Every structure is written in structure tokens, then in C-alpha cells.
Amino acid sequence: MSKPKLLYNRDEMLKINIDTLKNRCNVSVLDIAKIAQQQQSKYYPGIDINLCVESVEKILTFRDVFHHIQFAAEVDRLAEEKMFKGPIQDILFYDLGLFGIDETIGLDVARNYGAIGQTNFGDIDVNKHGIVKRLNDAGKTEGIVHTMMDDIVGAIAAAASTRVAQVMNEDIALENPSYQKISLFDLKKRKR
Template sequence: MDDKKLAYNREEMLKLNIEALKSRGGVTIGDIAQIAYEQQRKYYPEVSLQLCVESVEKILTFRDVFHHIQFASEVDRLAEEKMFKGPIQDILYYDYGLFGLDEVLGLDVARLYGAIGQTNFGDIDVNKRGIVDKLNREGKKPGTVHTLMDDIVGSIAAAASTRVAQVMNEDAALENPHYHKVNIFEIEEEKKGK
């Protein structure tokens, strides 16, 4: 009997992602949410940390993000245990500056929220805030590898930050007294009436 599990539901993916992040540098949802919060509060001073936490949790339930986190945590772990052969072992182990696949993976996650997500990721990647900075610094110590994980964590923070901005923008639009929420059925009825 084949007992391989390849598909996971959102709740399972969230749980497994939380475990993977915790196992690689002790990363928590709160750590990631804090970066999103810091990034968005300059634009939305009333933003809540809770909205940032909810945004991180939402992103951790996406299948693509699940694959990225699981892959990144395992690659870093294997490099840490010196399980790779050839030049890639040293490139990963020492986080070679010209190795760019870590940023490519990060951009892929941030891209879930379009160009702004990618811009937010670039800011986080360059400025290394919070847990991203901690992972980056720890990854420079002998015996610890966070080559992929610091970028994945930064990209989740960037995606969460962008989601927060979208939620805040939608809330602002709903507060406008001239705003009339229209659904597709109303548009179709208007077309028929003309």
C-alpha cells in the first residue's frame, strides 16, 4: 500500500509551514508580521499588528508558498549537514553573494501580490529588518545555513505587507460615502436595461 501524501489542505499546510519556519532559526508568524507592520505603518499609521498576523497566516496557507517553504528549509538543512556534492555545497553553505536562486525564490513568493509585492521584497532584502536580519547574521556563522530561508521569510513578509495595504485600501474605499459596491449581476442588469 502506498502511503505517500502529496496533497495537503490549507490547515495542514499552515501547520507544516509554521513547523518548518520554527525549525529554521525559530521563525514565528509574529516575527514575520512585525516586518509587514513596520513596512506599512508609515503609510497607514492606524494599521494593526493583528491584520499583519492574519495576512501572514493567510499567505502560509497558499500551496505555492508551502512548496517554497518546505523546499527552502530542506535545502538549507541539507547544506548545513553538508549533504550536497560539488561546488553547490560550498555556494549554499557559505551563502555566496553572487548566488541568486535564493532571491529568485523570494521574488516568486512576493510576486503573488504583483509588482508592489516584489518592490516590498526588494526593500526587505536590502534593508534586512527583524527576523530576516537575524537569519542573515546567523547564516554567516560556521555550521548554520539560512541561504534560502532568509529570502523566503522576507518574501512572506513582503507579500503580507502588500496584502495589508490592499485590505487597508479596500477599507478606505468602503468608508467613502459616494462608494457604491457593485457586483457582476448588477452590471449585467444595467446592460440589459439600456
């Protein structure tokens, strides 16, 4: 008997994650990118949506994020099908406000981009920007469970938003005429 495939390359993880988001909760990369764009537009007016899309796609290639998305989608599906036993079934099914594991998992995804990623996630989680609001509202409908996925989607948007800010700031730093770009190889030459 052959072992099941356990490891996926970045391209495979990206494709599987995109398919999971679409199939589980009808969320696209563009839906998530719009949240990142909205969050960063107050700092960078006219920000290009393509940078936001690129940032979301980058995050969807991370192995930890792959595991989070796949896990969250299955938890929500099983809760929707009433496959859990005991109190956890109702807690997940009705998205109990005091249940914080969904936010904890979201914070873990946002943590890929440090404290700012987590702060951005807090804003998205509290204010329910864009597609996150639709998921949260749909999850309040009898028979639809997005307890985990609304937080995962918000966390991906938060991480993408933070990546966008980092890219924009790097571009600004490179425009500074007093900034001298030095590569690792230049540093090695100086030590000799």
C-alpha cells in the same frame, strides 16, 4: 503499497508551514507580521498587528508558498549537514553573495502580490528588516545555514505587507461616500 500524500488542504499547509518555520529557523508568524507592520506603518500609522498576522497566515496557505517553504528549508538543512557535492555545497554553506537563486525564489513568493510585492521584497532583502536580519546574521555563523530561508521569510513578509496595503486601500475606498458598492449580481440585473 499506498501512494504518499502529495496534496494538502489549506489548513494542513498552514500548520506544516508554521511548524517548518519554527523548527528550521525559530521564526513565528508574529515575527514575520512585525516586518509587514513596520513596512506599512509609514503609510498607515497605527496599523493593527492582527491584520498583519492575518495576512501572513493567508500567504502561508498558498500551495506555491508551501512548496517554496518546504524546498528552501530542506536545501538549507542539507547544506548545513554538508550533504551536497561539489561547489554548490560551499556556495550554499557560506551564502555566497553572487548566488542569486535564493533571491529568485524569494521574488517568486513575493510575486503572488505583483510588482509591489516584489518591490517590498527588494526593500526587505536589502535593508534586512526584523527577523530577516537575525536569520541573515545567524547564517554567517559557522555551521548554520539560512541561505534560502532568510529570503523566503523576507518574501512572505513582503507579500503580507502588500496584502495589508490592499486591504487598507479597500477599506478607504469603501469609506468614500461617492463609492457605490456593486456586486456581480447587481451587474447581471442591470444587463437584463
